[in-house]
Amino acid sequence: MQFIKDRFNYLFNSTKGLILVAIAMIAVTTAIWGMLSGPMAEMGVREVVIKLFNMDMLQAEREGRIIILYHSIAMAVVAIETYMITSLLKMKSFFKTAINAIITVGYILTMIFGMGFAYFGHNWAFHGVYIFGLSLIFFAGVLLVIALWPWSKEYYQPDNSYSRTKKGVDIERVAFFSTALTTVISALFGAIPGSFFGNGFEVFLAENVIRFPHKTTMQYAVIGHLHIMLALIAIMITLIIGRWLNFKGILHKISMPLMILGTIVLNLGVWGVATPLQPIAHQVIYTGATPSMVAALLLLIWSWNKLIKNGTRHLEKPKFGDKLKALIKDPLKFGPTWQMLFMNFTTSGLGIFMAVRLDEIFRVWPAREERIELTGHWHALSAIIATIILLYYGNIIGLKGKVRQLYGWGIILFSDIALAGVTAFEMKRLFITEAEQQPLVNGLMYAIDFGLGALLILLAIVMVWRLIDLFKKKGKWIIEKEQELSEEVVE
Amino acid sequence: MKKFIPILIFVTFLLTSCKPVDLNAPIPAFETGVNPDAWAQIPAGEFYFGQHNDIQTTDAYEIMVTDVTTAQYAAFLNQALADGYVKVDGDQVLGYYPGDDFHGVKHEEIIAEGDWLFIPLNDPAQRIKFDGEEFSSQPGYENHPMTMVTWFGAWGYCGYFDEHLPSELEWEKAARGSDTRPFPWGEEIKRENGNFYSSRDPFEDMRTFGSRTTPVGFYNGKTYDGYITLDSSSPYGLYDMAGNVWQWTGNVYEGMHYRFMRGGSKDTYDMDLRIWTRNNATPTYFSPGVGFRCVRNNND
Numbered sequence: 136m137q138f139i140k141d142r143f144n145y146l147f148n149s150t151k152g153l154i155l156v157a158i159a160m161i162a163v164t165t166a167i168w169g170m171l172s173g174p175m176a177e178m179g180v181r182e183v184v185i186k187l188f189n190m191d192m193l194q195a196e197r198e199g200r201i202i203i204l205y206h207s208i209a210m211a212v213v214a215i216e217t218y219m220i221t222s223l224l225k226m227k228s229f230f231k232t233a234i235n236a237i238i239t240v241g242y243i244l245t246m247i248f249g250m251g252f253a254y255f256g257h258n259w260a261f262h263g264v265y266i267f268g269l270s271l272i273f274f275a276g277v278l279l280v281i282a283l284w285p286w287s288k289e290y291y292q293p294d295n296s297y298s299r300t301k302k303g304v305d306i307e308r309v310a311f312f313s314t315a316l317t318t319v320i321s322a323l324f325g326a327i328p329g330s331f332f333g334n335g336f337e338v339f340l341a342e343n344v345i346r347f348p349h350k351t352t353m354q355y356a357v358i359g360h361l362h363i364m365l366a367l368i369a370i371m372i373t374l375i376i377g378r379w380l381n382f383k384g385i386l387h388k389i390s391m392p393l394m395i396l397g398t399i400v401l402n403l404g405v406w407g408v409a410t411p412l413q414p415i416a417h418q419v420i421y422t423g424a425t426p427s428m429v430a431a432l433l434l435l436i437w438s439w440n441k442l443i444k445n446g447t448r449h450l451e452k453p454k455f456g457d458k459l460k461a462l463i464k465d466p467l468k469f470g471p472t473w474q475m476l477f478m479n480f481t482t483s484g485l486g487i488f489m490a491v492r493l494d495e496i497f498r499v500w501p502a503r504e505e506r507i508e509l510t511g512h513w514h515a516l517s518a519i520i521a522t523i524i525l526l527y528y529g530n531i532i533g534l535k536g537k538v539r540q541l542y543g544w545g546i547i548l549f550s551d552i553a554l555a556g557v558t559a560f561e562m563k564r565l566f567i568t569e570a571e572q573q574p575l576v577n578g579l580m581y582a583i584d585f586g587l588g589a590l591l592i593l594l595a596i597v598m599v600w601r602l603i604d605l606f607k608k609k610g611k612w613i614i615e616k617e618q619e620l621s622e623e624v625v626e
Numbered sequence: 627m628k629k630f631i632p633i634l635i636f637v638t639f640l641l642t643s644c645k646p647v648d649l650n651a652p653i654p655a656f657e658t659g660v661n662p663d664a665w666a667q668i669p670a671g672e673f674y675f676g677q678h679n680d681i682q683t684t685d686a687y688e689i690m691v692t693d694v695t696t697a698q699y700a701a702f703l704n705q706a707l708a709d710g711y712v713k714v715d716g717d718q719v720l721g722y723y724p725g726d727d728f729h730g731v732k733h734e735e736i737i738a739e740g741d742w743l744f745i746p747l748n749d750p751a752q753r754i755k756f757d758g759e760e761f762s763s764q765p766g767y768e769n770h771p772m773t774m775v776t777w778f779g780a781w782g783y784c785g786y787f788d789e790h791l792p793s794e795l796e797w798e799k800a801a802r803g804s805d806t807r808p809f810p811w812g813e814e815i816k817r818e819n820g821n822f823y824s825s826r827d828p829f830e831d832m833r834t835f836g837s838r839t840t841p842v843g844f845y846n847g848k849t850y851d852g853y854i855t856l857d858s859s860s861p862y863g864l865y866d867m868a869g870n871v872w873q874w875t876g877n878v879y880e881g882m883h884y885r886f887m888r889g890g891s892k893d894t895y896d897m898d899l900r901i902w903t904r905n906n907a908t909p910t911y912f913s914p915g916v917g918f919r920c921v922r923n924n925n926d
Contacts, residue, residue: 173895176895176896177823177824194808194809194813194814194897194900195677195678195806195808195900197897197900198677337678343904346733346882346884346906347882348731348732348733348734348879348880348881348882349881414732498733498735498908499908499911500907501887501905501906501907501911501913502884502904502905502906502907503894503898503905568749568751569751569893569913569914569915570647570649570749570750570751570835570914571646571647571649571750572836573647573832573833573834573835573836573837574647574833574834576836577832577833
């Protein structure tokens with residue numbers, strides 16, 4: 136009994152244990168449900184999985200199932216980011232305990248009962264518990280906003296090398312606070328239309344209504360919600376990585392106000408999509424996205440500069456090769472910001488390119504091609520966020536030496552191969568016709584499947600290792616039980 | 627050096643993926659026994675429309691049992707060229723369209739009165755050939771659905787015979803009948819029900835040219851050289867209402883220049899073959915995966 140109690144305490148009562156559980160939940164969900172779509176579907180694996188798990192897959196309910204599936208995964212990601220925040224930032228222990236407990240119960244109920252409802256018959260009690268789980272996560276978000284209140288003197292920043300006001304208010308904490316606050320408000324933009332559409336059982340996927348000239352306010356709210364939630368998750372992980380790497384100095388002082396400004400304006404723009412301001416909402420969104428991206432760029436410049444300086448300190452006149460070697464020496468510290476840069480090729484840059492050439496692309500392509508680009512675009516952004524979390528997680532579990540190199544470079548290379556493949560797949564109509572595309576599609580699919588498959592295998596190895604570790608009397612979990620992420624901030 | 631070997635293999639593999647596709651690779655010839663000149667009678671009355679089963683009504687009408695074939699389209703072009711209904715301009719066949727009302731809605735484009743592209747002649751995927759005098763179907767493709775045809779080309783074909791493109795309501799009723807089925811033949815989809823992405827039909831080779839069209843009415847329960855199909859007709863006896871080619875529909879919606887397509891195609895996953903799934907494109911769009919069929923009113 137003590138054996139179980141100790142493990143349970145680690146898994147559900149320590150930051151590192153909670154993160155491990157959430158990653159494991161996502162890994163299991165991804166492994167099983169990933170087999171329901173291509174290329175597993177074509178290979179016949181989907182049918183086997185459906186029969187094996189006795190899934191109930193009515194054709195008319197596909198969109199509803201998908202919505203619950205990605206909400207389930209997203210809630211676990213939100214929980215991971217929350218654990219990281221409560222462990223990295225100062226806050227009252229009551230808040231930390233309450234937030235972690237509530238969000239854990241929330242996301243686990245959301246995942247289990249949501250997926251139970253969506254894929255295993257429609258038990259409406261399950262649906263109720265799923266909604267209850269989402270409500271708990273919302274409540275945990277409200278508590279997090281309160282806990283992050285930056286204008287209490289106890290949270291003032293005494294060190295002048297960080298961004299702060301004259302009085303000492305910690306601007307980085309304001310950035311965390313504003314991101315958390317706008318996340319809670321933006322959640323409502325999904326919750327309200329979700330209740331509205333759910334009441335009539337008429338779900339829809341945003342990418343299927345994108346070309347309709349007349350959309351209802353509720354449809355606009357859903358479109359805004361999905362965009363802003365993903366953007367906010369990305370902004371939050373940028374702040375988390377910045378905190379872990381101990382972002383400071385002049386670039387920190389410029390970056391943090393930009394991040395706050397960007398987050399608020401971006402949110403106002405997206406909320407505006409569901410209001411009479413809709414015609415100018417996109418301009419507001421671009422205005423907000425720019426400072427946010429500049430802020431992330433400043434983090435990248437600062438962190439790469441630091442990695443290079445630290446790695447070449449022993450050299451009097453380091454050459455380009457020495458600098459490059461120093462930069463990529465530790466993939467877990469280099470990787471998160473590299474992935475942010477890579478995101479510009481697969482997501483942001485692509486989005487801007489498409490917007491600039493709107494008349495030659497979206498106005499000419501059939502809706503299905505646009506749908507591929509849209510869904511590929513946010514799948515790529517989600518995957519990048521996931522890899523950044525996994526890179527940080529590699530450091531959290533203390534990977535060292537060759538294992539650290541293999542794990543870090545594995546995540547970077549496998550994911551970047553897959554994402555490059557996805558990007559080329561999305562854009563293929565620019566350089567190949569439908570009739571002639573198959574060999575290219577095959578090549579890209581192999582690259583995507585290889586990248587994602589290898590990434591999942593890497594994750595599976597880590598998960599199995601951590602599972603075995605739990606059975607050890609003096610495993611890593613014993614040490615991790617007491618550790619907090621704030622103690623591991625880079626010096 | 628050893629480190630670079632896997633990268634070299636990977637890059638070589640990707641480069642070989644870019645080899646050109648033989649668009650005229652040999653194609654199996656099968657007679658399906660389904661008559662492309664046949665029409666099905668659809669009764670007036672209510673039916674379930676869309677994913678959420680809204681109740682809608684249509685008058686009685688007739689709809690083609692199959693998609694328009696390349697042979698039928700070639701015959702039409704010859705007749706229409708002689709009548710001056712279409713004209714050949716360089717590598718294009720053009721025809722008159724009276725234009726759409728323009729409402730100035732965001733992203734809406736003007737579709738003005740004038741000559742519009744019916745079909746391109748210079749695209750290697752085009753199965754209609756023109757020798758300077760006469761149009762003909764590429765041998766082997768006579769009983770395949772007409773593809774590489776714009777919405778104007780589909781609209782012009784139906785209009786020439788005093789018929790019209792089906793509205794989305796007409797199309798869906800003809801595909802679905804009076805119940806709430808997701809596919810024309812019933813509740814579930816198997817590979818032998820229709821031509822969709824990686825459905826492993828005899829016309830497909832995913833290593834090279836990928837998916838190709840199947841002859842109209844191919845999925846009728848017959849066996850072709852050992853390949854067994856399931857009878858996948860709709861409740862009213864229509865074939866290929868799910869898969870093979872997307873089908874242009876006739877609605878012109880206010881504030882939108884896009885035209886809608888139904889039915890999914892050889893290039894889409896099974897989810898796009900669900901009866902209510904919609905696709906749309908600008909009316910000048912043409913593709914090897916887009917065709918059409920016509921509707922006529924009972925008093926036409």
